[in-house]
Amino acid sequence: MFDVSISSQLKDLVPDFKIGIIYYPSIAVGELPSLIGERLPLYYENIHLSLTEHHVNEIPGVREWRQVFKKIGCDPSRYRPSQEALLRKIKKDGHPHFIHSAVDLLNFFSVQHGIPMGLYDAAHLENPIQIKIGTDADQYNGLNGRIMHMKDKLVSIDGCGAFGSPIVDSRRTCVTEKTTEALQIIYLRPSMAANEAQQLIEKMAEMFTQVHGGSHEWTLIR
Structure with missing residues (x-):
């Protein structure tokens, strides 16, 4: 399991900031099982239809994460949280890009719960990892x-430097079909209660391993 922390500066600005961390030590990435893969287009079509009547910014998770960005000094209209970008693409095109089982499932989680998240090839990460507010470096x-x-x-930074964000992630740590171990960061809504957050993290971890095999270790960091 990786050593992950939240910077004190970030906690000062967003006292209820919390993340879920899931480590998958042995996975096989490929295509989604047909049962899930066949249902996703219909799920996204329903989201697409609902967004014709509602603005993306009205979704609670989007609204809350835009406020988080503002608190740390980042303009959410210029640099959108990733789940907002996903939802805007669904509103425009009817579905997100389909890439492979790991990213496709992560995008589903992100849209379903209205929160950003990232998935990283753990073989390209070095301890320790910190979630913080970025600097010029x-x-x-x-x-x-x-x-x-x-x-x-x-x-997010590791021993090699910056590698991820709830805006867009890096090429260095991206998950591919060759990935065999991964680290997931779930940017939970700050307003979410700890017990609810733990249930959500565990639910995601179990579904991910059902699709990709292997085991998982998870923790809530706040």
Whole structure:
């Protein structure tokens, strides 16, 4: 299990900040089982229809995470939380990009619960890991093809430097079909009670291992 902490500066600005951490030591990434894969398009179509009547910013998790970004000095209209970006894509196109079982399942979790999350190839991570507010020194090659400058943004760093964010993650630690161990970071709603958060983390961990095999270890950090 990785040593993960939240910086004191971040806790000062968002006292109820909390994250779920799940470690999957032995997984097999590929295609989603047909039972799930066949149902996802219908699920996203229902989300798409619901968003024709409701604004994305009205979703409780989106609204709360936009407030978190504002508290740390990041403009959520310029740098959107990842679950908001997913929901906006569904509103526009009817579904997110389908990539492989791990990312597809993570996107489902994120849309279902209205919160950002990240999944990382644990073989490319080095202890310790800290969730903090970025500085000028924190940057990385993003999955969006851009150099991400993380000053005044929420960022995850490990022994090699910055690698992830609830905005967009890095190429260095991205999960592929060759990944055999992974670390999931769940950016929980600060307002969520601890017992509810623990139940949610465990539920995600169990579903992920049902699809990808192996075992899991999880913890709530606050």
